[in-house]
Amino acid sequence: MIEIIQIAYSVFFLFIFFLFPLNKFFLVSLTNNKEFNNTDAISINFIIHCFFFFLISFIKINYYFYAYTIFILSIIINIFLIKKNFNFKKISLLDIVSIITLFGIVIQIALTNRLEWDGLAHWFYKVQIFYQNGSVLDIRDVPFSNYPHLGSFIWAFFWKISYLKYEYLGRLFYIFIYIISICSLAKQIKNSIYSNIFFIAVTTLTLDLYLFSGYQEYFLFSIFAIFSRFFFLSKNQHHEAEYLKIIFFCFICFILFWIKQEGEFYSLFLFCLVLLKKEFTKKNKFAFIILFILSAVSWYFIESYIKGGIAYQGPLNKDNYLSRYKDVAIIIETFFYITLHIIKVMIRYPVWILIIFSIFLYLKKNKFTENIKLIIIFFLLNYGLIYAIYFWIPYDFILSLQTSLFRLMQQTTGLYIVALIIFFKNILKEK
Amino acid sequence: MLKISNNQTKFIIMSLSLILILIQKFNLLYNSYIILREPREVRLIKYYGYCSKESFGFVNHIYKKYKFIDNIRTYNFDDYARIESFFFKNKIKFNEQYFILLNFDKDNKKHSDNLKTEYNISSYKIIEFKDSCYLIKKYD
Numbered sequence: 001m002i003e004i005i006q007i008a009y010s011v012f013f014l015f016i017f018f019l020f021p022l023n024k025f026f027l028v029s030l031t032n033n034k035e036f037n038n039t040d041a042i043s044i045n046f047i048i049h050c051f052f053f054f055l056i057s058f059i060k061i062n063y064y065f066y067a068y069t070i071f072i073l074s075i076i077i078n079i080f081l082i083k084k085n086f087n088f089k090k091i092s093l094l095d096i097v098s099i100i101t102l103f104g105i106v107i108q109i110a111l112t113n114r115l116e117w118d119g120l121a122h123w124f125y126k127v128q129i130f131y132q133n134g135s136v137l138d139i140r141d142v143p144f145s146n147y148p149h150l151g152s153f154i155w156a157f158f159w160k161i162s163y164l165k166y167e168y169l170g171r172l173f174y175i176f177i178y179i180i181s182i183c184s185l186a187k188q189i190k191n192s193i194y195s196n197i198f199f200i201a202v203t204t205l206t207l208d209l210y211l212f213s214g215y216q217e218y219f220l221f222s223i224f225a226i227f228s229r230f231f232f233l234s235k236n237q238h239h240e241a242e243y244l245k246i247i248f249f250c251f252i253c254f255i256l257f258w259i260k261q262e263g264e265f266y267s268l269f270l271f272c273l274v275l276l277k278k279e280f281t282k283k284n285k286f287a288f289i290i291l292f293i294l295s296a297v298s299w300y301f302i303e304s305y306i307k308g309g310i311a312y313q314g315p316l317n318k319d320n321y322l323s324r325y326k327d328v329a330i331i332i333e334t335f336f337y338i339t340l341h342i343i344k345v346m347i348r349y350p351v352w353i354l355i356i357f358s359i360f361l362y363l364k365k366n367k368f369t370e371n372i373k374l375i376i377i378f379f380l381l382n383y384g385l386i387y388a389i390y391f392w393i394p395y396d397f398i399l400s401l402q403t404s405l406f407r408l409m410q411q412t413t414g415l416y417i418v419a420l421i422i423f424f425k426n427i428l429k430e431k
Numbered sequence: 432m433l434k435i436s437n438n439q440t441k442f443i444i445m446s447l448s449l450i451l452i453l454i455q456k457f458n459l460l461y462n463s464y465i466i467l468r469e470p471r472e473v474r475l476i477k478y479y480g481y482c483s484k485e486s487f488g489f490v491n492h493i494y495k496k497y498k499f500i501d502n503i504r505t506y507n508f509d510d511y512a513r514i515e516s517f518f519f520k521n522k523i524k525f526n527e528q529y530f531i532l533l534n535f536d537k538d539n540k541k542h543s544d545n546l547k548t549e550y551n552i553s554s555y556k557i558i559e560f561k562d563s564c565y566l567i568k569k570y571d
Contacts, residue, residue, distance in 0.1 A: 111465055120517070
């Protein structure tokens with residue numbers, strides 16, 4: 001029984017922890033936008049906390065002290081506000097469905113508490129280092145030290161502060177933010193039935209328990225979903241709040257560098273999207289460019305200092321690459337195999353079929369809007385990267401396609417699901 | 432008295448049905464029951480195997496019995512990830528004498544060759560074994 005209580009408490013802890021510093025009321029007063037809700041606040045707070053998790057991963061800090069200071073502050077602030085504004089009628093069906101889905105996944109993970117291949121062979125060493133109060137420099141001594149450490153740090157953090165000290169309790173934050181990020185998107189549809197359909201369809205069609213077993217894929221997925229929520233579906237009520245969005249996107253770009261190696265490229269892609277968006281003023285875009293360059297430079301120097309250089313899984317050997325593709329037939333064959341495997345993954349995660357259909361149907365009735373253009377630009381950059389990776393890979397690329405393509409594609413799906421929201425809003429004639 | 436309209440009744444019935452479907456879809460109650468019934472270590476052995484798959488059970492038994500201070504290298508001869516990280520101690524060196532071999536078949540030439548060429552172990556003494564799992568001591 002104690003394990004079930006601990007699981008419930010861990011989920012409750014995550015809710016309270018990530019309801020700080022912002023909540024619905026602060027967010028509304030800060031942005032003058034009344035459409036924000038607590039799920040949005042948790043999404044924003046998650047990004048802010050990730051940044052602070054990154055900072056504290058470099059210093060020796062008492063995890064309990066840090067966690068419970070935030071927890072208590074959050075309780076004090078939120079209890080006061082919720083007590084004042086709470087109304088049972090405001091709890092929607094979507095809230096209940098989200099909580100059941102969250103617990104459904106959490107209990108399944110707790111039941112098997114299995115770490116799959118990459119979890120055991122790559123990430124868990126780093127988690128152990130942080131769990132045992134090690135330093136970020138100790139990462140140099142474990143396998144795959146070139147992999148970034150943010151996900152492992154957060155995992156170790158929540159593992160450490162749990163009462164039962166079961167490893168999987170540290171991993172619950174992946175599930176938590178996965179559900180919150182989809183719920184935050186679903187709440188953008190005002191029609192209750194459609195928002196529930198969206199939530200259930202997306203969770204059903206993107207859920208892969210294997211990827212909750214020690215992988216970082218859903219971390220990236222959630223960050224993309226959060227990005228798309230605020231990038232595509234949030235209009236500024238007044239221009240003064242625009243810089244807040246720019247800072248927020250900067251945080252996202254910065255965090256991506258520290259989750260997985262692909263994050264470096266994703267960060268660059270999101271950077272391009274922000275620059276292409278007409279909503280932002282030139283002044284804010286300039287500030288964004290400066291902050292992005294600072295993020296990239298700081299990533300380069302910190303990584304070089306910690307690990308003695310930037311390394312990738314396979315060597316980026318130009319000569320090898322060129323010699324392999326002298327024959328056009330090989331280029332066509334490789335292209336064919338990659339495309340075939342992309343289609344296979346789209347069938348494995350059928351949310352892709354929904355996304356493609358919704359964009360197709362949307363474009364049949366409407367013109368190319370800025371948002372659809374930006375989604376397509378991101379798609380081209382994203383899939384350009386995927387083709388480049390498998391063209392470049394120095395070893396058996398078919399085996400790599402079979403073992404890693406589905407993960408690469410799943411990482412960014414969080415951004416594309418916004419197309420479903422745009423489609424639903426269009427057929428419901430919602431603004 | 433609380434009055435409920437027809438539409439509200441329909442909505443409540445639909446919502447409840449949806450909630451029940453979700454609970455059933457995730458096997459929420461049954462899985463919770465299993466968690467209540469089986470301690471975590473039992474579940475770990477069930478899903479990682481005692482001396483099969485990643486062989487958590489055997490490795491856990493070895494660590495508990497011999498109380499090694501060092502990290503022990505764990506080699507899995509089947510297509511499973513090494514469970515070494517589960518027992519990894521930071522800033523502690525790996526023991527150069529003791530090794531755990533999992534899913535290892537002594538009579539399989541490929542396994543023996545791998546042991547020699549990949550892991551540099553040509554002669555050893557078996558300290559403990561169960562089925563295809565071994566704790567060995569390497570001879571210099």
